[in-house]
Amino acid sequence: MKFNTIFLSGMACSFGPFFAVAQQAAKPNVVVIMADDIGYGDLSCYGEKTIHTPNVEKLADGGVMFTDAHSVAATSTPSRYSFLTGHYAWRRSDTGIAPGDAGMIIRPEQYTVADLFKEAGYATAAVGKWHLGMGDKTGEQDWNRLIEPGLKDIGFDYSYIMAATGDRVPCVWVENGKVVNADPNDPIYVSYKEPFPGEPLGKTHPEQLTVMKPSPNHGHDQAIVNGISRIGYMKGGKKALWKDQDINDSIVAHGIAFMEQHKDEPFFLYLATNDAHVPRVPHPRFAGKSGMGPRGDALIEFDWTVGQVVATLERLGIRENTLIILTSDNGPVVDDGYQDRAVELLGEHRPWGPFRGGKYSNFEAGTRVPFIVNYPGKVKKGVSKALVSQIDFLGTMAEFLQTSLTKEQMKDSNGQLDAWYGKDRKGRDYVIEYAGALSVSDGEWKYIYPNRKSAYNKLTNTELGNAPAEQLYYLKKDMGEQVNRAEQNPDKIKELKAYLEAVR
Ligand code: NG6
Numbered sequence: 001m002k003f004n005t006i007f008l009s010g011m012a013c014s015f016g017p018f019f020a021v022a023q024q025a026a027k028p029n030v031v032v033i034m035a036d037d038i039g040y041g042d043l044s045c046y047g048e049k050t051i052h053t054p055n056v057e058k059l060a061d062g063g064v065m066f067t068d069a070h071s072v073a074a075t076s077t078p079s080r081y082s083f084l085t086g087h088y089a090w091r092r093s094d095t096g097i098a099p100g101d102a103g104m105i106i107r108p109e110q111y112t113v114a115d116l117f118k119e120a121g122y123a124t125a126a127v128g129k130w131h132l133g134m135g136d137k138t139g140e141q142d143w144n145r146l147i148e149p150g151l152k153d154i155g156f157d158y159s160y161i162m163a164a165t166g167d168r169v170p171c172v173w174v175e176n177g178k179v180v181n182a183d184p185n186d187p188i189y190v191s192y193k194e195p196f197p198g199e200p201l202g203k204t205h206p207e208q209l210t211v212m213k214p215s216p217n218h219g220h221d222q223a224i225v226n227g228i229s230r231i232g233y234m235k236g237g238k239k240a241l242w243k244d245q246d247i248n249d250s251i252v253a254h255g256i257a258f259m260e261q262h263k264d265e266p267f268f269l270y271l272a273t274n275d276a277h278v279p280r281v282p283h284p285r286f287a288g289k290s291g292m293g294p295r296g297d298a299l300i301e302f303d304w305t306v307g308q309v310v311a312t313l314e315r316l317g318i319r320e321n322t323l324i325i326l327t328s329d330n331g332p333v334v335d336d337g338y339q340d341r342a343v344e345l346l347g348e349h350r351p352w353g354p355f356r357g358g359k360y361s362n363f364e365a366g367t368r369v370p371f372i373v374n375y376p377g378k379v380k381k382g383v384s385k386a387l388v389s390q391i392d393f394l395g396t397m398a399e400f401l402q403t404s405l406t407k408e409q410m411k412d413s414n415g416q417l418d419a420w421y422g423k424d425r426k427g428r429d430y431v432i433e434y435a436g437a438l439s440v441s442d443g444e445w446k447y448i449y450p451n452r453k454s455a456y457n458k459l460t461n462t463e464l465g466n467a468p469a470e471q472l473y474y475l476k477k478d479m480g481e482q483v484n485r486a487e488q489n490p491d492k493i494k495e496l497k498a499y500l501e502a503v504r
């Protein structure tokens, strides 16, 4: 690609028409590696000594590693919705954790970052965990036919996805809207309302749970697929079922194939791993590698994935011309519903790093996520304390592509290219997050809106950060959010609330 660029631009003066081709070839690729439930402390570059993730470390060393980066929400669906659309998920009431048969949450008329890349002449793909719904209406998909609308209607030329999560049916791959290996003689049925008569469930047939059992009182006791019970009911499609231990390999293989196919044109790849979401069934190659059981092994598998992406770009000779963004959709959780000994084997490891809370929480660990931007020769390498948010992916990519978007498209998203490149060390003035309540932080102070939701999730052992009183924390000196300084600082509260009021 590099060679083409030089060659064609050299000829551009005398051969006008070639110029467009040269421009095209010069456009850098963008690869997003979106992890699932991987926390700030889960990667060795963020300072935890209990885990070794050398490939991520290398990416961080060669790029910008952010210490104050945020997802927009503390669970997957709203977080990814915001990442891909640049709009706050809390503006809509239907962006909570989606069931496996959810209809498309991002409707075709809504603008996405995939549309942005497509309009700029990129080949676009989403590979891996989706969790943003498919088809027109919830519960009305026919899993034996082309499901429409689909990802192609929101900018992705190619898609190879898990409809929702590893713990939700249907446990199949969907490629360009069609279930892979669908068998007309064994049609697939999915329901989130009632079980299919005669189908064994985790609840009724625990003896069939040969791979992993759900944690007590933690749901996940419905359809049994591959010896693991899940959320939701499913019947049929035996040949189409994914193999849990191969999920990551499959994501990596399809991501690599896409990069290979498009190595001579600009591409945007959204590679969303299932690691380290439950049920955690890393490939046997990684079993025992972390000493922390399947959760730690899933982190090692994730690290391997990052190594595969980089190695592929190098092999194809396009590493220098590719911007890689690595992040996670929300904070970490240890027991998220299966008996995988994650709690018992955690030892000294702190997936949440120095922060309070975790996945589902309004406290920092809910949304303070790993965030690395690597673009050889273009970024100012090092650790950046700039305040950044995934909400700006759309705006920042528009800046990157040197295009402008409409006011409506840019309602919530800013262009933050200088910050993402490590040049501007301040970043945003504020970030807004949602995890049952809204919170606003300016990097130094954080305000959590009062609410009457529960303060603690017993199942996952997470402090949720909900309280009927106003909460204000001085993150600069109290990043663990221990002392509520609301009463003494009404002016600071006013100032932070004004940020939200201005966009609400
Ligand atoms: C929760 C599930 C949890 C996980 C989460 C979604 C229960 C009790 N817990 O409802 O296991 O699937 O949804 O995680 O069912 S996310 O990362 O995809 O948002």
Ligand code: CA
Pocket: 036, 037, 075, 076, 277, 329, 330
């Ligand atoms: Ca998640």
